[in-house]
Amino acid sequence: MIKYLLKEMATRLCLVFLVVWLALPRVSAGSSILTFAFSEASPPYSSSSDGRAAGLFPDLVQLAFSFIPEYTTESVVLPWSRAQYNVRHGVTDGLLTYPSMERQGYAIFSALPLFTQDFGHLVYSAENPNIDVIESATSFADLSGLTVIVERGSKWEEDNIPGYLARVPGPHLNTMMHLLMLREAGDFMVQPAEDARFAARQLGYSNKLKVRKVDFIPNSQIPFHIGVSRELPFARSLRGRSVLSKCLRRAESRLCPRV
Known part of the structure; x- marks a missing residue:
């Protein structure tokens, strides 16, 4: 899955990385290492493997900065709230x-x-007594x-799932899936279909997993952007022109294809 997604995004990487550069501070000798924090329990996007960051998101960030030789990156995996x-x-x-x-x-x-990510799906159990309401x-x-199971600390859910819905929080998707399927602590989740199926398969719930695509979830196409801390020295300075010319010169190469 990870290799496929990386390949599919290759044709747009150059344009994205031009804009990523605009968020970066100027660097001087010895100050070009940036440490990125990832969730330790959000497979297949990020997880801890022998204490190291693994998954699609660490790979994407590393690939992004391969276009910007003035910077190198390191990764740490933490509970998402700590990150x-x-x-x-x-x-x-x-x-x-x-x-x-x-x-x-x-x-x-x-x-x-x-x-x-496409969050336009309701995820629920085939054994839920409120299945007719959900469907x-x-x-x-x-x-x-009904009660929705949410991820603790999810800003998107805070912004887009109405406050009048009763909530049961979980620290990450696996726990949320247990709350939904095993403990029956809530009626549904709002998740990407592929995430729900991945977690259900890993946890043995595939046989009773139900996923319904709906069109009433606001902002269901969830963009994930690279962000750098405002605490970085000179974080507000912009450098667009130099990387633009570099990327244009690479336009015919496999690292930076035309978009």
């Missing part, structure tokens, strides 16, 4: 995430996303008597 806290306070330099208003307060984000709903209002 965000560290970037907010400049303990680590960057992340790849949805640029919520709160996060824009402590990080500068690239103008174009590096990755997009006939044409709005969140139709689900107002």
Whole structure:
């Protein structure tokens, strides 16, 4: 899955990385290493493998900075709340995430996303007693008597799932799937279909997993942007022209194809 997604995005990487550059500070000798923080428990996007960052998101960030030789990157894996806290306070330099208003307060984000997820799906159990309500709903209002399981600290869910819905939080998707399928602590989740199927398969819930595509979830196409901490020295300085000319010169190469 990861190799396929990287290959599919190759034709747009050059344009994205031009914009990523605009978020970066000027660097001097000895100051070009940026440390990115990733969630330790969000496979296949990011996870901890023998204490090291693994998954699509670390690979994408590493690939992004291969276009910008003035910078190198290192990765750390942490609980997601800690990862965000560290970037907010400049303990680590960057992340790849949805640029919520709160996060824009402590990080500068690239103008174009590096990755997009489709959150326009309701995920639920075939054994849920409220299945008829879930499968006939044409709005969140139709689900107002039900409970949604959410990811603790998810800014997108805070912004886009109405506050009148009862919530049960979980620290990451695997726990959320257990809450939904095993403990029956809630009625549904809002997740990308591929994420739900991946987690259900890993946890043994595929036989009763139900996924429904709906059109009433606002901002369901979730952009993930590279962000760098505003605590970095000179984080507000912009450098667009030099990388633009470099990338244009590479336009015929396999690293930076035309888009």
